[in-house]
Amino acid sequence: MSEANAEKIDDVLDLRGVMCPINFVKTKLHLETMEDGSVLEVHLDDGEPIVNVPRSVKDEGHKILAIESEDDGSWYKLIVRKT
């Protein structure tokens, strides 16, 4: 987690309320618009979104830096470095 705290966040994408797999598709498309090495923070709901999206993003070749639980796990911050 400390790794992410040290990172400068370049962009934030709030995908709370967005269902699978649309949330993943939006994340992927957003990452495509960003520079290599820059960092995106994605807000995801608990449940399916947080279980599915991080791994799908990793499988696209990006680096997951951290996953942070917010408001007692009711939603999450996914910190990704575009790779």
Next chain:
Amino acid sequence: MTEDNPELEGLEARLETESKALHVNLNELKSGGYIKQRQKDKFTIRLRCPGGAMSVERMRKIAEVAEKYAEGRVHLSVRQSIEILDVDIAHFDAVAEELREAGQDIASCGPRVRVPTACGGCEYNPNGLMDTQAHALMVDEKFFGTECPHKFKITFAGCQIDCPRARGADLGFVGQVEPELVPAECTACEICVKRCEDDALVMVDGLPVRDIEKCTLCGDCVKACPFDAMIQGQAGYAIWVGGKGGKKMRLSDHILDMAQEEDVEGLIQKTLDWYIANGDKRERIGRTIDRVGMDDFKEEVLS
């Protein structure tokens, strides 16, 4: 679905005469996938398509034969094989011959090992844990057509989602995997814990700990971990035996976890040996197990 063809036996005498005239190999006819249709002199010819995969080149040949000798229609059997519809008896030889030249054989019916079925498995399915397609081909090569007390169906599923319903076959193989934790890579995100439907993972001192009594070796946690922390260990097959559909369905029994690739052939051989030694005529293996006893079966097959 056309499965058995008791009427075929009644036709035997007539076919004997006609087959001589037509040079049809009667043995092939009896063991082969020739299924009498309700229309006079018309048969469905079931082809041997293990795992349901084939080259389009072969498919084209099948299409060509279906147009040339039948009505140009095929049916996909519930067990993944192509069936050519409406073939007249007079064309049996030509159909079999032309298909064989293209490397396409006829399937089997009756009391014997049928064409094995399989999902895409790890060859191309993201969920697949085992190479189901390769194993279906192996079974097809080594066991297809082996005579048994009754029909014997073997099915391979790449993972526990079990799309091809291996857990309803006489002998079913279902892909499994042992998850392995690399503690140094774990960020304690708990995604694996959320993913596990069997409540087999709990966080203890910041790391997921697996309850091996509860874990079904499904691999979901491995597929969900977004770090390189929960990784794929050894893969294998869960073995299920004795399933059948029909008028009186029977669910399969789970007899083994994590059978290794190199054990598949031996397990099938031992299962068939036991079945052939113990099964009554026209009795599926599940019924034989019910009658003779699971303990006896397991002792012979698993020891």
